[in-house]
Amino acid sequence: MTQRFLEPGELVAATHNKGKVKELKALFEPLGFVVRSAIELDLEEPEETEDSFTGNAILKAKAAALATGRPALSDDSGLAVTALDGAPGIYSARWAGEPRDFYAAMEKVRSELEAKSATDYSARFVCALAIVWPDGHEEVFEGDVKGHLEFPPRGDRGFGYDPIFVAEGETITFGEMDPDRKHAMSHRADAFNKLKAVLKTDKV
Ligand SMILES: O=c1nc[nH]c2c1ncn2[C@H]1C[C@H](O)[C@@H](COP(=O)(O)OP(=O)(O)OP(=O)(O)O)O1
Numbered sequence: 101m102t103q104r105f106l107e108p109g110e111l112v113a114a115t116h117n118k119g120k121v122k123e124l125k126a127l128f129e130p131l132g133f134v135v136r137s138a139i140e141l142d143l144e145e146p147e148e149t150e151d152s153f154t155g156n157a158i159l160k161a162k163a164a165a166l167a168t169g170r171p172a173l174s175d176d177s178g179l180a181v182t183a184l185d186g187a188p189g190i191y192s193a194r195w196a197g198e199p200r201d202f203y204a205a206m207e208k209v210r211s212e213l214e215a216k217s218a219t220d221y222s223a224r225f226v227c228a229l230a231i232v233w234p235d236g237h238e239e240v241f242e243g244d245v246k247g248h249l250e251f252p253p254r255g256d257r258g259f260g261y262d263p264i265f266v267a268e269g270e271t272i273t274f275g276e277m278d279p280d281r282k283h284a285m286s287h288r289a290d291a292f293n294k295l296k297a298v299l300k301t302d303k304v
């Protein structure tokens with residue numbers, strides 16, 4: 101399939117995560133997109149049945165594009181810990197249970213590292229951003245940010261696993277970091293920088 105460009109206009113953010121909605125708005129609104137989230141539109145949350153970030157990103161965007169008849173943007177992301185063979189990975193949200201408790205999920209990461217007597221605390225955040233059009237055309241981009249984990253968790257400025265993640269070259273966690281600074285270096289920003297290639301806007 102040939103690459104397709106996305107025209108500025110209304111864009112459905114196929115996510116129910118308020119932290120992501122905030123970050124996706126910060127990335128797309130300056131470029132002239134009006135972002136409406138799946139929360140505002142009261143869309144159903146599809147089951148994430150694929151075995152990769154890109155697969156789940158496409159699945160979520162496709163469901164929202166079909167439900168709304170509009171191009172939809174999704175984000176599938178997670179924390180991949182080297183010593184845990186990439187876990188929690190695509191299960192990052194599911195490790196937090198229902199209702200989501202990321203302090204419990206961060207504690208699970210810590211206890212699994214301790215159980216393995218791990219000395220390697222390196223980790224990365226991964227993000228797949230997908231755009232799917234109502235006719236089924238899809239574009240997907242993957243980004244990451246490398247770093248390491250520190251315990252106990254610090255900072256309440258981000259979401260999810262941010263309080264234990266320290267990016268390469270930094271000393272503070274994503275939870276302690278100014279949100280604009282996180283946006284400039286995150287896995288989401290990395291994927292977004294690749295996705296810019298399909299945005300039809302002179303503001304890029
Ligand atoms: O920048 C981040 N800072 C901290 N934690 C993060 C980040 N990015 C993803 N994460 C973690 C938490 C999130 O809950 C999970 C993704 O799971 P994921 O299924 O993609 O998202 P979700 O279920 O929260 O919302 P939705 O599927 O409606 O987009 O990984």
Ligand SMILES: [Mg+2]
Nearest residue numbers: 116148176193
């Ligand atoms: Mg999810």
